[in-house]
Amino acid sequence: MNRSQSSKSAVATQILIAGSIIWSLLGGGLQILANLQLLIPMLAYFQPTAVFGYGRLVPAATFLLTYGWIGSGLLGVLMILVPRFSGIPFRHNHVLTFGAIAWQLAILTGLTQILMTGGSGLLSLPFGRTVTLILLVSFLVLGTGITRGLGGTWKSGPILPRLYLLGGILAFPLGLGTAELLLRGGTAPGGVQIITQLVWHSFVHHLWLTPMALVLLFQLLPTLTGRPTTSLSLGLLSWGLFFTLGGWASNSLASQGPVPSWLQSAGVVAGVLLFVAALGNTVLFQPLLEGKMDEIRRNVALRFLSLGAWSYLVAYGWMMFLSIPGVRQNTAFTVAWNANQSVFLFSFLGSILAGSIYALLPVVRNLGWPSHSSLLWHFWCTALGVALTFSGYALGGVLQGLALNDPGVPLSTVASYLCPFLVVIIAGQALWIVGQLAFSSLLIATLLKLFPSTAPMAVFPSSRTSGADLAPVRH
Amino acid sequence: MKPTRALAIVLVALLFTWIGQVAVGYLQVGKLEPVLNEETSLTNPPAPSGLAQTGARVFASEGCLECHSLSVRGPAGSADLTRGWGPRRSVPRDYLFREPALIGFARIGPDLSDVGERIKEPNDLMMHLLNPKKLRSTSTCPPHPWLFELKLAGPKNENDSMPVTAADWKQVVPSYKAKALVAYLQSLNLGYPLPEAPLK
Structure with a gap:
């Protein structure tokens, strides 16, 4: 790749990564403030304004950590990775820089909205329409740039990272656009709004963020360990399970109430099968890390990626555990979901x-x-x-x-x-x-x-x- | 695998997700209508007032959902009814007039689906917003003083001023937002029968 092209697209990357770190510190700080208020309720009596009230800190922190820290950071590292595995450099780097700045602007606007005027109360959509619009425009720019890096033919190079990337990049705008239309466009009646919130929550976590993280695991683990992924068919099966059922998993958050019971059951099935898919992917990751303990200790990148790979299994295992009907009866509405x-x-x-x-x-x-x-x-x-x-x-x-x-x-x-x-x-x-x-x-x-x-x-x-x-x- | 084939598979999977849940969900719960109560000529669920609808937005923006749910479960495997959080379980029809429709996923505090029935006196709700410990000393709910205004006390207090003392000859008066929020909380009740969830 041309070095000057690389350094120009690096500006967008650096904005996204630097933004990600700032939002993570701010989000983590707000989360601690919120939990301190939960621990010592009297603290709330000393604050005269709504800005740092528990009800605003929690959605603000979740928003910052999801869209600001993880969303921005993953987009940033993908912009480094994708042109390198496809060999196709980015074009129009100034446009990418604009996209990266717009993403940070969306996060800043969303944070200000939530803290100053309050969140919308909608699950995974606590910000206003303006932020949705900026996020969509920014993602259109960044996503188009990254998609170009996928290449027109996939005859050589890795398949699984490309598949996850394609899915993740399509899921975000499709999910956000539809959720915005149904939830704030006045088109969905009450019960449907609740279903829509759960679907969007699933999209964010299982169809957008997880696939983007899996792109990195499937690409970087083989590169760092020098070992190839063993079974493409198992990888394809897990990928298929993820994209077919990922959007259904959050239905298991509901326990009775307004969500039809068949959707709740579908959420349980999706939770179990997503864990099976995670298990399938872990079976692919495990041989890459086997016998590499010394290298994992020495190489900090590999160390974090290994922790991420095992946490992936734990996260989906815990989600499946909480989805089981007998467990869900007891843990619905509790901090076990946190x-x-x-x-x-x-x-x-x-x-x-x-x-x-x-x-x-x-x-x-x-x-x-x-x-x-x-x-x-x-x-x-x-x-x-x-x-x-x-x-x-x-x-x-x-x-x-x-x-x-x-x-x-x-x-x-x-x-x-x-x-x-x-x-x-x-x-x-x-x-x-x-x-x-x-x-x-x-x-x-x-x-x-x-x-x-x-x-x-x-x-x-x-x-x-x-x-x-x-x-x-x-x- | 060809990129176009992969693209088609992903699009089909994502559409399956939306159509399977939202479109089928719409056919199942989106076409529900209120039930006419022939004795009172009112509908079940009752349509909320405009002030209560504004209050729903205040409820959302204050983040009440971070501690309170709006969904009562039935007797199987839950103690919601025994705790007195409602006379029956919540069903999709209860949310017909809710805008935005919210259910909440935390219960640091009690479920509020039937709070209008449990706390009937609006002044009690207002006092809870101003100082939750005045109403119940064990309450862990944070106060919301920003929903109230301090006004200079005249020879006579305003009708809706709060029965609390304020410094410098001032009185504490609920703002429009506080009134809207209380109207919304009062509108929350499950004390009406529905064909799929009769009162026992």
Whole structure:
């Protein structure tokens, strides 16, 4: 690829990745503020404005983490990766830069809307029409650019990443456009609006973000380990399951109520089959990582990608577990579903995003990563933070559900049961933010070229006995 | 695999998702109509007032759904009815006039599908918004003082001023948003029978 073309498209990439890190810190911070208010309700009595009220902080944090951190970041790393596996460079790089800026503008506008005037209350669509419009225009630009990189013929190169990418890129505008039309266009009556929200929620998580993350796993794991993916037919089967049933999975969030029971049952079936698809993909990833423990320890990109690959299975396993009717009766309406969000966003998608940035950004910037200790801080704070957050939400949610279903337990007591778990959750989220701070310090140093190293990939030293080991290893 | 074939498969899968759920869902619940109560000549579910419809938007924007659900489950496998959150389970027809239609997925606080029936006095709801602990000392609900205005007290308080003391000769008066929100909460009740969910 022409070097000047590459550096021009790198501007859009860097905007998306830098934006992603900023939104992650802000989103994580807002999430902690919200949970602090849940833990100490009296705190709410000291704030005279609505801006930092619990009811605004929660949707704002979820929006920032989903669309700002993961959405923006995954688009950024895909813009590095896709032209490289197809060999087709981006054209009209100024337009791509406009798309990247527009995406950040949409996030900023959405955040301002939610905090200042409140969210819409709609599931996964808490922002107003303006933001939808900006997101669609921006995605049209970025998605078209990335789609060009898929190439006109697929006779050579990887198939599975291309298939997931194609699906993810089509799912976002189709889902968002239809949801916007049905939910705010005045075309859908009450019950249908609720179904539409659940479908859109599924689109965002299982048809847009998951496929984009899988593109990175299917492309980077074989590259980093030097081993090819073994079975294309198993990969195709999992891909087919994902795109046929991914849009149905969120129906299992509903428990009785206004959603027709056949749709809830379909949600359970989709949850189980999506786990089967995740298992199928894990069967493909496992041989790539087998016997590579030393390399996983040394190579920070591989370390994060491995964590993401295993979290992928855990996220879909937990979702399937919560979908089982007997379990769902107890865990519906509880924070057990937040455990799913924490493992899905923070561990599965977040780790793949971090691993991909570690692997790919130096390729664009022709730089390595400067600080070994920051890499370690990032990994361990992320892993421990997510483990604490997940276990706090999961155990707290199960206990909350059992108590809610016991009419002898007053509701205030149910809320008090959550307190010790909230302490664990907040500690986990704080640890995660420390990890993100370590990561952002590395990222800022890389983007500003503050150090002279030229390693193409972040690697831990194999021995940590001497100070010389702290320098990045040259490939 | 050819790109065009892959594109066709993805499009079919995505359309299957929308048509299978939204179109079939529309045929099943989108064509529901309110039921006429012949004794009162009113419809079930009752149509909310304009103020209550505005209140629904305030309810959404204040993020009440982050703690409260709007969907009562039946007796099988849940204690919703025993907790007194409604006289019957919620069904799709209950949401006919809801705009936006919301159900919420958290229960840090109680379900509000029937709150209009549980708390009939609008002043109690208003006080709950201003200071939840005044109404129930164990409440963990955050206060919403921004829904109220401080006005200079005249020789006589305004009719709807809150029975709380404010500093500097001022009185606490609910804003339009607070009134709309209370009207919406009062409109939430399940105390009417439907063919698919009769009152017991």
